[in-house]
Amino acid sequence: MQEQVRFVIAGGGTAGWLAAFVIQDSARRKGLDATVTVVESSRVPTVGVGEATTAAFRVLLKYFGIDEFEFLRETEASLKLGIRHEDWRRKGHIYYGPIDDPHPVVAAPPGSPSDYLNVYAVAAGKPVQDMHLFQPLLEKRKAPYALKSDSSLVPLGPFHYAFHFDQALVGRFFARKARDVETVDALISGAERDGESGLINALVLDDGRRLEGDFFIDATGFRKQLIVRELGAAWKSYAEELPVNRALPFWLDHEAGADIPNYTRAWAQSAGWMWQIPTQTRLGCGYVYSDAFLSPDEAHAEVERALGRGIEPRGDIRFSIGRLETPWIGNCLAVGLSSSFLEPLESTSIHGTIVQLLLFAGRFLKAPAAMTGTERDDYNRRVGRQVDDFRTFVNMHYMTEREDTPFWRDVRANRLHAETGERLAQWRREMPRREHFPDRLDGLPHIETQLYYPVLDGLGLLDRAVARKEMAQSPALRSFARKTYDALAREYRQASQKALSHGEFLRHVRKMD
Numbered sequence: 001m002q003e004q005v006r007f008v009i010a011g012g013g014t015a016g017w018l019a020a021f022v023i024q025d026s027a028r029r030k031g032l033d034a035t036v037t038v039v040e041s042s043r044v045p046t047v048g049v050g051e052a053t054t055a056a057f058r059v060l061l062k063y064f065g066i067d068e069f070e071f072l073r074e075t076e077a078s079l080k081l082g083i084r085h086e087d088w089r090r091k092g093h094i095y096y097g098p099i100d101d102p103h104p105v106v107a108a109p110p111g112s113p114s115d116y117l118n119v120y121a122v123a124a125g126k127p128v129q130d131m132h133l134f135q136p137l138l139e140k141r142k143a144p145y146a147l148k149s150d151s152s153l154v155p156l157g158p159f160h161y162a163f164h165f166d167q168a169l170v171g172r173f174f175a176r177k178a179r180d181v182e183t184v185d186a187l188i189s190g191a192e193r194d195g196e197s198g199l200i201n202a203l204v205l206d207d208g209r210r211l212e213g214d215f216f217i218d219a220t221g222f223r224k225q226l227i228v229r230e231l232g233a234a235w236k237s238y239a240e241e242l243p244v245n246r247a248l249p250f251w252l253d254h255e256a257g258a259d260i261p262n263y264t265r266a267w268a269q270s271a272g273w274m275w276q277i278p279t280q281t282r283l284g285c286g287y288v289y290s291d292a293f294l295s296p297d298e299a300h301a302e303v304e305r306a307l308g309r310g311i312e313p314r315g316d317i318r319f320s321i322g323r324l325e326t327p328w329i330g331n332c333l334a335v336g337l338s339s340s341f342l343e344p345l346e347s348t349s350i351h352g353t354i355v356q357l358l359l360f361a362g363r364f365l366k367a368p369a370a371m372t373g374t375e376r377d378d379y380n381r382r383v384g385r386q387v388d389d390f391r392t393f394v395n396m397h398y399m400t401e402r403e404d405t406p407f408w409r410d411v412r413a414n415r416l417h418a419e420t421g422e423r424l425a426q427w428r429r430e431m432p433r434r435e436h437f438p439d440r441l442d443g444l445p446h447i448e449t450q451l452y453y454p455v456l457d458g459l460g461l462l463d464r465a466v467a468r469k470e471m472a473q474s475p476a477l478r479s480f481a482r483k484t485y486d487a488l489a490r491e492y493r494q495a496s497q498k499a500l501s502h503g504e505f506l507r508h509v510r511k512m513d
Contacts, residue, residue, distance in 0.1 A: 005034045005367055008203060008213030010188055010226055012040030014051070014167045015336025015353050016219035017174035018060075020181045023217070025064060026361035037182040038175075039203060039211065044187070050277035050284015051167040052080055052264045052344065054351040055099055055160035056445040060358075066177065069509045075173050076280040077165035078506060079143055079262050081134040083346070085458060087268040090401045095458030096263065098134035100159035101450040102488055109480055114434040118453045120481035122431065123467035128457045131488040133157045136496035141259040143505035146498040153508065156495045162347065164264065164277045166284065184211060188220070191230045199331045200226065215368045218334040222341070227324060227334040236384075237322040241395045241417035243410065244272045244343050247317040248299050249286040252307075254278070262502045266345060268400075269302060270294070271407040275344060280506055285311075288343050291318070293407045323387040328376045331368050333360060340387045345397060346451070348390040355444045356383055362442060382440045388419070389437075393447045393455075395420045400459060424461065431467055432456065 007023050009016050020036050027034035061068050071077065082098040089095070103117055113119075121128040129135040133156060137144055144161060145153045175183070187206040194201055202212040218226040227233045239245065254260060265276035272289030287303050294302065296316050304310055323340035327333065336353045359382065364375050395417045402408040426436070437448045456462050471478040500508065 003033070003367070005032060005215065006213040007034055007036045007215050007217065008211060009036065009038045009217040009219055010203060011219035011221060011336075011338070012038055012175065012183075013171045013219065013221065013336070014174070014350060015221075015338075016040060016217070017171045017178060018350075018353060019217045019219055019335050019357055020178045021064065021174050022357040022361050023365070024178060024181060026365050030365060032366065035182065036178070036180075037184060037211065037213070039184045039186060039188060039205070041187045042185050050164060050275075050279060051170075051350060052164050052275075052277050052347040053162045054347050054445065055162050056351045056354045057163055058160045059445065060354050064177075069512055071173065072163075072280075072506065072509050073513055075165045075169040077163045077170075078260055078278050078280055079502060080162040080164050080264060080347075081144065081262045082138050082264075082454075084138065084261075084263045084265050085268075085397075085455075086265065088266070088273075088397065088400055088402075089459050091404065095454065096129055096135060096138050097451065097454040097458065098129055098132040098138060099162060099451065100132050100134045100157070102131050102133070103450075105158060106484055106488075109477060112477060112480075115432065115449050115453070116477060116481055117485055118449065119431045119467050119470055120478060120485055122457065122462050122464055123471040123478075124482070124485075125464060126485065128453045131485050131492070133159060133492040133495065134161070136493050137499055138263050140496060140499075141262055141502050142496060142499040143262065143502050145500055145505055146495075147500060147508070151508075153500075153505075156499055157492075164279055164284075166279055188225055191216075191226060193230065197330070198231075200230065214331065216332045218332055218338040219336050221337040222319065224324075224334065224338045226332050227327065227329065227338055231329045231332055233327070233329055233334070234325040235320070235322055236325050237320060238342070238391050239321060241415055241420070242321045242343060242391065243290050243292075243398065243407070243415050244288045245319060245321065246291045246296070246299070247286050247288045247319065248296065248303065249284075249314045249317065250303075250311040251314065252276070252283040252285050252311070254282060259501050259503045260506065264347070267306070268402070269306065270405045271299070271302075273345070274303065274306065290407055293405070293410075323384065325384070326376075326380050327356075327383055328360075328379050330376075331371075339383070340390075342387075342390055342394055345394050346390070346447070348387075348394070348447075351445070352387065352390065355386065355441055355446070358444055359383070359441055385440050386446065389447050392417060392419045392423065393452065396423070396452075396461075397455060397459070399424065399461060427456070427461070428463055428466065431462070431470055 024036045144156045189206045190204040192202045202210045261278045267274045271293040274287045277284040327339040398411045432449050
């Protein structure tokens with residue numbers, strides 16, 4: 001008879017409750033007799049200044065059969081169709097990064113290379129964003145839905161969007177959805193480990209209780225209470241290539257009379273950049289910057305100058321950017337901020353958590369006694385490469401024309417990571433292709449050309465001559481791509497005329513309860 005396996009999750013929040021949800025569901029699907037316990041203290045406050053996701057979050061909701069409109073109502077979330085980058089390439093320059101991908105909806109001629117529409121757009125000197133449905137919606141702050149005559153919602157396309165939300169509300173939402181998960185309201189004071197194997201046997205709680213388990217998930221955030229404090233996992237720093245190390249978070253009210261943005265605003269400043277993440281009720285904001293160039297007081301003053309108003313900071317957070325060398329050690333797996341942290345420029349945190357949990361659950365989840373060191377090494381390699389890819393993508397955003405402050409001059413001179421330089425050198429010889437991104441994550445969503453092209457195009461890092469040379473190799477494909485690009489741009493502009501405003505859409509969803 002199969003023994004029951006006890007999974008213990010240290011820490012709640014978005015990462016902890018996502019872990020509970022994924023582990024419990026996957027164990028059931030695999031026929032594994034398992035219990036899941038979450039240890040979360042009501043005495044630990046959350047910063048809660050807004051979080052943005054990628055489309056992987058909506059894929060997760062659909063996979064687990066969660067009504068996304070219920071999710072929007074209960075978490076006060078809003079839609080995210082992309083990112084609005086301001087003042088990155090140079091001051092006064094704006095570009096969008098829509099997160100939909102038109103390639104899968106087009107029946108390409110047999111044998112067509114990947115990303116041929118992107119290559120055509122660059123060759124023709126046209127914005128790659130204009131063939132995306134989400135581009136006109138981003139510009140007009142609209143939702144990818146229209147209303148039918150019976151007042152029901154109809155999607156304007158098949159593309160997955162993402163969400164903005166308050167992570168504390170999302171953690172509680174998943175806590176309610178995770179049935180049969182035991183919760184323990186306590187602080188963790190330590191862990192008991194086996195003297196020979198080093199495996200964790202139990203958590204020691206602040207009231208003296210012991211909580212035994214067979215497998216432990218560390219979702220304790222920056223504390224890394226199990227994976228680092230107990231197991232000593234090594235940290236790989238990205239401080240040399242990602243220059244910001246401090247955050248000044250704050251809230252703002254929505255602008256009176258204006259529609260709710262459907263994008264994350266990433267607004268470059270003198271020593272970093274400012275984010276604005278809209279929920280239904282307010283804007284979660286912050287300035288991520290380098291304290292080598294600004295003091296916290298100077299950062300505060302710069303934000304108020306940029307906004308033309310006062311703010312009330314919700315703390316001053318100093319952080320280390322990087323990842324664990326080994327997020328899985330023995331019978332402990334680190335997820336969320338316990339595993340890695342990058343600045344929130346491309347919403348990699350929750351995306352990484354989701355993909356890592358699905359990768360672990362799909363490929364490695366079984367009775368802990370049957371898990372092998374080879375499997376742990378395999379997981380650690382895959383996840384390490386995933387986060388390194390995130391690092392390179394974020395680093396690419398700093399390859400700008402700006403030289404107007406010491407920070408930006410330092411970025412240009414000293415912060416180019418070797419892999420970023422290699423990719424840029426390759427893409428000066430040939431255009432980016434999907435084949436340049438090997439699949440190490442079992443087909444789960446990852447940073448690939450879909451997200452790279454708008455950024456590279458927006459920053460002026462693509463060579464039109466290279467694109468034209470590639471398009472010239474097949475006049476038939478170039479003709480097809482031209483007609484397809486023009487048709488998509490025209491169709492999506494027309495579709496945007498029918499779309500509900502983002503605020504109208506959210507009001508309609510709230511009335512559906």
